[in-house]
Amino acid sequence: MTEAVASDGNHGSGPLEYGERRLLHLQAARKLLTEGEPIRAVARHLVAAGGTLEPWAVAALREAAAEAVALSAEPEAREFLHTARQGTDSPAVAAELTDLDWWIRPAAAVGALTELARTDGLPSPATAVLVRRLAWHGRIEEASELLAARPDPGIDGAVTDAWLSRLYPGAFGARTGAPALDEVAATHPWLRADADPGAVLQGLALHRGALEPLQMSLLALDGAGTLDTEAGWFADLLAAARRSSSRVAEALLIAARARVELRRGELRTAEESAETALCLLTPASWGVLIGMPLATVLESLTEQGRHAEVPDRLRATLPQAISRTPYGLIYLRARGQHFLATGRSRAALGEFLAAGEIQRSWGADHPGLSPWMLDAARAHLALGEPAAARELAGRQLRGPGGDRPRIRAGALRILAGTVGPGRRPESLREAITLAERSGDRLELARCLAELGRAFTEAGQPEYAYAPLQRAWRIATDSGAGLLLAELAAGGLGGPPVDPAEARGLAQLSDAERRVAELAAQGYKNREIARRLFLTASTVEQHLTRIYRKLGVRRRSALAAIPGLVPAADVPRPGRPRPLCARPGMV
Missing domain, CATH: 1.10.10.10 (Winged helix-like DNA-binding domain superfamily/Winged helix DNA-binding domain)
Incomplete structure (x- = not known):
């Protein structure tokens, strides 16, 4: 029977009438289902038949759609769900179709998400997913109302609660009656408090249901500064994301890679990666997560000394709720760094102190994403307030993150700037060792430059050459126009002379x-x-x-x-921003 149907279908309007062909497809679907054949083969016959009101067919189409999603065949999954939707008014099917549309084109589905939130009869799993999508776009009031209206959390609700508590610290908590986190972590290991985010990513099969562990693991690794983008598993993950019909996972992975490149001092590469990530999704599709790639662009431009290009990027319209997320901290820091680099130290201090207030309101610190005490200390130094800088740097050393090499190196460099030149080398030598260990090349270059300056001011130029020469080389290789300008202000307008x-x-x-x-x-x-x-x-x-x-x-x-030899003009001209209006941007 299935062979006859297939043969007839190959000839368009064959000898069979539409009704007869439809009946044959339905019969073939039922027969394949009874015989235990692959569910997607069953679904294809149901699609060819135009669907049916029979419950078994709707159930088969939904199952086939779930399998297609797991295999990254989203267009096929959407076709299955669309056919199922014609055969039922089930809110669950509507929710599945809406969420699949969101996965493929997030911004275009926001209106449907809002409409779905007003639908009665949504099952608990569908409600949980809907809340996560609304929160992604910063619509936390709607998400909160939906949670309040569906008080029975269940496993899916508990996962959503845990995810929300990390994306919006202090705004959401576990609801009454929710399963214990240990019970949830049995099926969602990425939610364990001791989960290794790198291991989570290595074991991840990319599909729509893996979005939350992907996003949270990348954010955690960025905060810790431990994402290994050179590993084979990262390349495999990115390749899988590129094969998907959705650009969301690809954009997240490239944005995370740009952060690593920024810390390595690969400023131009980091800028290009972040711009690529921004081009893959529209600003509306990024939601509150846009803070990460946009901040990377801002930081890269600032470090390159291309200050005139930053104001245009600061005019971007961001979701209001971004300030309540870790992504808001990343963006706030980048904006403050631009102010500090352009002589607006008081404005920069305000941004950094605001980041501290936000984290205090959460009752949680994110020193890897926003070391606000270090940033504020640098602003105090620029304002000629060494006592305030010393107090904040000391607090950072004693507080969360104070034992991390990158954080500790920055704090020691600040402390060295508050004492006389003869007392600086000891702290700066330790800072250099820590900066090398952390892989932060620009912090390393600044520590080296400070050590060279300390020796020069102490009347020991014979010891200043080696650190200054290395600092100048790193800054030149990185295209770090800001650091080169700082070196020039200290009298080093070109490579130092032995x-x-x-x-x-x-x-x-x-x-x-x-x-x-x-x-x-x-x-x-x-x-x-x-x-x-x-x-x-x-x-x-x-x-x-x-x-x-x-x-x-x-x-x-x-x-x-x-x-x-006269020094070359190292700062390079800016490249035009890539055009984002191209196929693939969603």
């Missing part, structure tokens, strides 16, 4: 110095002679004495002596 080389340069006469500079820049002897109005033999004599005084044997070695 004291031994400086002594050699001091031995050169004015005429020899001019010849050496031109030779280092690649000019030939006759060109040098013509430019300096000398004879070629005089230039050769000068070069002989130059080689002896500088301790080099050949002309090419002169280019490696920083004091002879």
Whole structure:
């Protein structure tokens, strides 16, 4: 029978009338279901038949849709659910179809989510999912009303409660009658207090039901600074996300990778990754989570010294509820860093203190996402208030996160800035070790620069060269225009000169110095002679004495002596922002 139906279907309007073909498809579906054949094969016949009001068919279509979703075949799942929806007015089917539409195009489904929230008869699992989607978009009042109207949480409700408590700390808690978290964690291990978020991601099969553990694990790893984007499992996860019909998981993974690149000092790459993530979803589709990729763009532009490009990004319209989430903390910090870098230290201090107030209202600290005490301490230093900076840095060392290498390195650098140059090196050496361990290259460069400055101010320039040279190289390699400007303000407008080389340069006469500079820049002897109005033999004599005084044997070695070659203009021009209006953005 199934072969006959398939053959007839291949010829469009064949010898059978529509009613006969429909009946054959329904009979084939029932036969396949009875024989235990794959449920998706059953569903395809039901789709070809145009659906039916019979309960067994609706149940088969829903089961087939769930299987298709698990296999990342979302368009097929949607077709199954749409067919089931024609055969029933069940709120559960409407909820499943709406949520699948949300997964594929989040922003377009927001209106349907709101309408669904007013529907009576939603089963508990569907209500739980609906609450999570509303909260994603910052519609927490609607989510709260829905929770209050459906007081029986069950397992799905308990999962939603736990997720909400992490996305909106202090705003939601476990409801009366909810199962114990240990019971929930048996089927949702990512909710365990001791769950390793990296292990959660490694064992994750990407589909719609895996969105919450994916999002929460990435946020936890960003806060801890331990996401390994070079691991094979991360590449596999990203590849799976790209095969999906939904761009949500792909956008989250790329946004998280951009954070790692930012900490590694790969500023241009981080900016491009964050912009790519923003292009995959519309701002409305991102909901409150937009704080992460947008903040990464802001931080990257600030560190590159491209301050003129930041105000345009600060004008973005964000969900009002973002300030009640950890993603709001990330964004608030990026905005404060821009203010601090552009001389608006008092405004920056206000942003950092606001982040502290938010975390205090939650009764929870997020030092990995928002080390507000360190940030405020830096603002106090910029305002010439070392006592306040010292007090806050000390509190950070004693408080949550104070033992993390990245946090501790920053605190020690601040403390070093509040004492005389002779007392700074000990703290700064420890800070350098910690910054290297954390992988934060820009923090490392700043610690190195401070150590070099301390030696210079203490009258020990022979010890300043090595840390300054390394700081300048890291800043140059990273394209960190802000840090290079800070170095220039301290008198280092180009690569530092080795004291031994400086002594050699001091031995050169004015005429020899001019010849050496031109030779280092690649000019030939006759060109040098013509430019300096000398004879070629005089230039050769000068070069002989130059080689002896500088301790080099050949002309090419002169280019490696920083004091002879003018510093390049390191800050690079900004690239145009990528166009986000392209296929695939949802």
